[in-house]
Amino acid sequence: MSEQYKILHPVKYYRDYLAHNIRPDGREFDKYRPIVVNLGSISTADGSAIAKVGRTTVVCGIKAELCQSKAEAANEGFLIPNVELPPLCSSKFRPGPPTEQAQVATQLVADILKNSECLDLKSLCIFPDKLAWCLFADLICLDLDGSLIDACMIALMAALKSVRLPVIDYDPALDNKQANLEHRKPLNITNIPSSTTFAKFDDKIVMDPTVDEEDLSTALITIALRKNELCFVHKPGGASVTDEQLLKCIDESQKRAIVIEGIVETALRSLQ
Amino acid sequence: MSKNRELLSKIGLRLDGRRADELRRIRCKLGVFTEPDGSAYLEQGLTKILAAVYGPHQVRGNRSKAQHDAAVVNCQFSMAVFSTGERKRRPRGDRKSTEISIHLRQALTAAIKTELYPWSQIDVYVEVLHADGGIYPACVNAATLALIDAGIPLKEYVCACTASLANNDVPMLDISHQEEIIGGPTLTVAALPMSGKIVLMEMSQRFHVDHLQKVLEKALQGCRDIKHILDEAVKSHIQDVGSSTGWANTT
Numbered sequence: 001m002s003e004q005y006k007i008l009h010p011v012k013y014y015r016d017y018l019a020h021n022i023r024p025d026g027r028e029f030d031k032y033r034p035i036v037v038n039l040g041s042i043s044t045a046d047g048s049a050i051a052k053v054g055r056t057t058v059v060c061g062i063k064a065e066l067c068q069s070k071a072e073a074a075n076e077g078f079l080i081p082n083v084e085l086p087p088l089c090s091s092k093f094r095p096g097p098p099t100e101q102a103q104v105a106t107q108l109v110a111d112i113l114k115n116s117e118c119l120d121l122k123s124l125c126i127f128p129d130k131l132a133w134c135l136f137a138d139l140i141c142l143d144l145d146g147s148l149i150d151a152c153m154i155a156l157m158a159a160l161k162s163v164r165l166p167v168i169d170y171d172p173a174l175d176n177k178q179a180n181l182e183h184r185k186p187l188n189i190t191n192i193p194s195s196t197t198f199a200k201f202d203d204k205i206v207m208d209p210t211v212d213e214e215d216l217s218t219a220l221i222t223i224a225l226r227k228n229e230l231c232f233v234h235k236p237g238g239a240s241v242t243d244e245q246l247l248k249c250i251d252e253s254q255k256r257a258i259v260i261e262g263i264v265e266t267a268l269r270s271l272q
Numbered sequence: 273m274s275k276n277r278e279l280l281s282k283i284g285l286r287l288d289g290r291r292a293d294e295l296r297r298i299r300c301k302l303g304v305f306t307e308p309d310g311s312a313y314l315e316q317g318l319t320k321i322l323a324a325v326y327g328p329h330q331v332r333g334n335r336s337k338a339q340h341d342a343a344v345v346n347c348q349f350s351m352a353v354f355s356t357g358e359r360k361r362r363p364r365g366d367r368k369s370t371e372i373s374i375h376l377r378q379a380l381t382a383a384i385k386t387e388l389y390p391w392s393q394i395d396v397y398v399e400v401l402h403a404d405g406g407i408y409p410a411c412v413n414a415a416t417l418a419l420i421d422a423g424i425p426l427k428e429y430v431c432a433c434t435a436s437l438a439n440n441d442v443p444m445l446d447i448s449h450q451e452e453i454i455g456g457p458t459l460t461v462a463a464l465p466m467s468g469k470i471v472l473m474e475m476s477q478r479f480h481v482d483h484l485q486k487v488l489e490k491a492l493q494g495c496r497d498i499k500h501i502l503d504e505a506v507k508s509h510i511q512d513v514g515s516s517t518g519w520a521n522t523t
Contacts, residue, residue: 042402043318045354055306059401061354086350088324088397090307094332095348095364095397138353140399142322143305 014216018204025210030252032196032208033147035260037154037267039162046135047163049267051155054210055145060155062137062163066177069125069132077124077132081109083139083152090144090211108234109139109152112224115231116193119160123188127170131177135163146210147197149222149234157192158264162271193231194260195224196253200238205245207252221246223253279456280438287450288317292438295446295494296406298501300414302421302509308397310422314414317448318404323414325422327394343389347377349411351400372408375472379412379432379462382471385425394424405449406434408474412462413498420506429502430471432462433494435487437479443490461491465499468492 006013006024017024027033033054042048045061052058069076083105087093098106113119124133137159139152164184170177199209199217206213214220219238224231230250235241280286290296296317305311308324315321331338338344349372350364362369380396396418398411409432416430434447436456444451447458457477463470470492479487 042320042354044357044402044404048354057305059352061352063354063359065359082353086397086399087326087348087395088305088308088311088322088399091326136353136359140352142399143307145306 010212010216014201014213018201023206023213027208029204029206032256035154035263037158037263039158039267039271045159046165047159047161049155049158049162051151051158053147053151053154053208055143056147056151057142058139058148058151058155059142060137060139060152060159062135062159064163064165065134065136066126066131066168067134069129071129073121074129075125076121078134079113079119079121079124079137080134081113081137081139081156082106083109083141083148085141085144085148089141092144105148105152108149108222108232109156112149112153112193112195112232113156116191116224116226118157118189118191118193118226120188120190126168127172130172130175131168131170133165135160144211146212146214147208149195149224150197150208153193153195153224154260154264157189157194158267160187160189161192161264161268163187191226192261192264193224193226194257195222195232196249196256197222198249200241200245205241205249207249207256221249223250225250225253225257227257228254278439279436279451279454280442280444286438286444287454288448290446292442292444293490293493295433295497296448298413298498300417300502300505302417302505303513308418308422310418310420310424312414312417312421314410314417316406316410316413316446318402319406319410320400320402321407321410321414322399322401323411323418324397324399325394325415325418325424326397327422328389328392328424329395331391331393338391338393341390342386343384343392343394345377345381345384345386345394345396347373347380347396347398347415349373349376349398349400351403351407355400355403372411375408375474376411376415379430379472380415380419383416383426383428383430383464384419385427388425403449405447405452408460409433409462413502417502417505421509428464428466429499430462431465431495431498431502432460432472433491433498435459435461435491435494437483437487440479440483443483443487445490445494459487459491461488461495463492463495465492465496 036052047062085102167180198221200219222234300314310325412432460474462472
């Protein structure tokens, strides 16, 4: 019965739940879904991780390649994220070129990485202007149930922490590269940025929305933090939000960021 | 690469320690995702495959594709860029992927009772997370499980397996990536195991036609064994789902 009600009057269905200060999946407005992280499952990739936020599942694989650094950034390497939303993650996507949502997600992840300076690109340089590491971070969403950017960031940071790059001996005069595959070093990751998504419905703000809640919402806010510093706020249009609500969201994101950092560190210890 | 490694050593062991007629370990799970109507995850050795099924639903895109007497089956095969040793530039759309998508569609169409869903479309999406040989057979097996999880009526399980010939004499089962590279012919067979019908057969390299019978027999036996494993997984999944909902008739 409630299934039919949900399909026929989705807004009223959701409003009835919110009036009792609870959401359809039983959470309160400021509760987030459980997070699961697993590292190192894909051995063909140089670093890999799978992150689940509730049911949203994102797998991240990092492949490292050698390349020449750009002329304007001669002593920096590259970290290139790419978010893919294949049709198997949701019935909204068809096979074909990347959708707008995937491209926007890729740009958001790239911006968060740049702003948080979690990885010093200079440490990826092997020889200035000649040779540098290029890390391709490919994020594939396997199941889309809201909070895509949150899951992407967790998977990406966990995968980056698990990367072990071989030491390269480079002779510039002879252009000769020797890779020492036995001796591997981890990357120098200074902090773990994480993001939290909020959805606004009527005048209430809920944390960590599912895909049904995202579709019904009138505005979405994504906040990314590293340690106690804000590194990214994304509110693409939608209904307006008061400044008290926004500050409250930032507070709640800070608490969640600490929990996420703890989870990634624990998962990393299990790998060792 | 001048190491002369034999596919089958003198004491009858292969490169990864298996005997000639042993399958790699298969682990599978149905219903791993909530969005698709049916989904499955399958591991065969190190090869990891995800399959998702949407449907049957209305024909999307080109309406003229719809058939009045059968459902249209649409398969898409895609490899994650980090699934192979070298980073793959094009996850889909290159010739190999398109060929595998078409073969997948042909194999699955033979088993799905498409005549029950005229004017509809069934989508099957397969994603390879880790490639280590035997990709196509693993995709077929995963797609079969996903179809069963979606509740789409099948005539039979479709199981696929690879087989090869070692030392020009001994047939081997379930070829891994290392064994494919070293050389040696590979015969891929997709079959309906219970009725013994072959749905798709493909071969690379060459061997003498006298050996065909025994290599084919090996592959078909492999398909039958895989069908047992998949059947066990389906039964335990149904038990889990059924007992958690109390085997109840909900009205």
